[in-house]
Every structure is written in structure tokens, then in C-alpha cells.
Amino acid sequence: MKQLTMKLKDLVRPERNIRIHTEKQLAEFERSVRMFGQIRPIVVDENNIILAGNGLYETLLRMNREEALVYKYEDLTEAQKKKLMIADNKIFSLGIENLDTLNEFLEELEGDLDIPGFDEDILRQMVADADEITEKISEYGTLDEEEVRKIKEANEKREQAEATDNGADQETDLPLQAPERQSGSDAGVGQEPAETGRFVICPKCGERIWL
Known part of the structure; x- marks a missing residue:
């Protein structure tokens, strides 16, 4: 491959082109060339047939330019030329913008x-x-004065409710439990009284206190 400057009139459009260049794209191509110049070469084969850069070629013609920077391949097979044309058009489209x-x-x-x-x-x-x-x-997270006031009131109400609940819990008696009745002759001397009465559980030792 060699780099050279060629006359646009000497370049040849391919019979088939994979990429269709819209009027909008060509107009943006022209804006780019006017702003930055030709920033990438047109790629041609040994017969000056364009393999890559057809849109740029069309743009330069529209701008009445006479010459273009060209990369020229002279040793590609027909299969390689087709692959180059496909790859040039596809690889760019695989990227995404950050x-x-x-x-x-x-x-x-x-x-x-x-x-x-x-x-x-x-x-x-x-x-x-x-x-x-x-x-x-x-x-985000900034509160105005009204929102601050509402939050304070809600916190005060919650604290009052919690204090009321704690006082009620302290005044509650230990619950009475009624055990199931036992039957049979096993309930004799030395055994616990027949569980027919009522009792409470001692909060210190955990034993039953019969009433």
C-alpha cells in the first residue's frame, strides 16, 4: 500500500457500494472538510476503483475539489477487496458513543x-x-422550613406514643394460665397439686405459684 495524491477525475466509483450516502450525510461531510480538511484518505485498488471513502469522494466532487489524498492497494485479491469494503462499513457502526x-x-x-x-x-x-x-x-435532599416543621411534629408525636406504650406495659399484671386437667392415679403424695387450679409463673425462679 502506498500513499499519494490523485486527481478526483482519475478515481473510479465501484459498480456496487455497500453504503448508501444520504444528502444529510454528504452535507455533514462537507461541513467537516471545510472545517478540518481531508482527515482520512480514500482507499483504491490498482485500477483506481474506490474501496473505501465513497462518501468523501462524492463530497469532494460537490465542493469542486480536484485532488484527494489516497491509499492505493496493488496486491489485493478480489475476495480481499470485497472484505475490505464490508469491514470498512461495518466496524465503525459497532461502536457506541460515550x-x-x-x-x-x-x-x-x-x-x-x-x-x-x-x-x-x-x-x-x-x-x-x-x-x-x-x-x-x-x-436533592434540601428541605424547606415547612417540611422541617412537619418532620419535627411527627417525631414528637411518635415519642409521646412510645412513652405512653411503655407506661401501659409496666402496669400490666402477669397473665394467669389455666393448665389442662390431669387424670389417673399418678397424682399422689409428693407430686404437684392436680393441675385443676390457677397459677402464675414466678418471674424470678420460673416456678408455678398455685392460687
Whole structure:
């Protein structure tokens, strides 16, 4: 492969092109070339047939340019040429934008949002939305005086209710339990009284106190 400058009139469009270039894309291509110049070469084979860069080629023609930077392959097979055309169009589409970094760049540009490939009004709206989101995040958790007053009242009511519940628990008697009746002759001397009465559990030793 070698790099050279060629006349556009000497380049040849391929009979079949995988990528369809819309009017919108060509217009953005032109914006880019006017702003930055040709930043990547057109790729051709030994017959000057374009393998990659058809959109750029069409853009340069629209701009009445006469020459372009070209990479020229002279040793590719027909299969390799087709693979190159497919890969060039597909690989780029596999990537995704890092929106966080994009937003950071847009903010750092400080309003200079004339960027090829983007609508300037949409970019300004994106920056404005990001500023609004940042403001709302900074306000998150901030309470006004009325909200603070309501929270204090709710806390006081809860504390009063808890104090009332604790006092009621201390005044409650130990519960009485009525055991099931035992029958038979085993209930003799030395054994616990027949469990036909009422008793309470001693809170200290855990023994039954019969009433």
C-alpha cells in the first residue's frame, strides 16, 4: 500500500457500494472538510476503483475539489477487496458513543457547538438539560422550613406514643394460665397439686405459684 495524491477525475466509483450516502450525510461531510480538511484518505485498488471513502469522494466532487489524498492497494485479491469494503462499513457502526464524555466535551466547549454531524440546536438543548439535571441533583435532599416543621411534629408525636406504650406495659399484671386437667392415679403424695387450679409463673425462679 502506498500513499499519494490523485486527481478526483482519475478515481473510479465501484459498480456496487455497500453504503448508501444520504444528502444529510454528504452535507455533514462537507461541513467537516471545510472545517478540518481531508482527515482520512480514500482507499483504491490498482485500477483506481474506490474501496473505501465513497462518501468523501462524492463530497469532494460537490465542493469542486480536484485532488484527494489516497491509499492505493496493488496486491489485493478480489475476495480481499470485497472484505475490505464490508469491514470498512461495518466496524465503525459497532461502536457506541460515550455520552458522559460527550457531555463533558460539550460543556468544555462553552457554547461553541458548531460541530459537523450534529445539529447545533440539539447540542445546545443537551447542554441545557445537563445543567438543569445538575442543579436538581444539587438541590436533592434540601428541605424547606415547612417540611422541617412537619418532620419535627411527627417525631414528637411518635415519642409521646412510645412513652405512653411503655407506661401501659409496666402496669400490666402477669397473665394467669389455666393448665389442662390431669387424670389417673399418678397424682399422689409428693407430686404437684392436680393441675385443676390457677397459677402464675414466678418471674424470678420460673416456678408455678398455685392460687
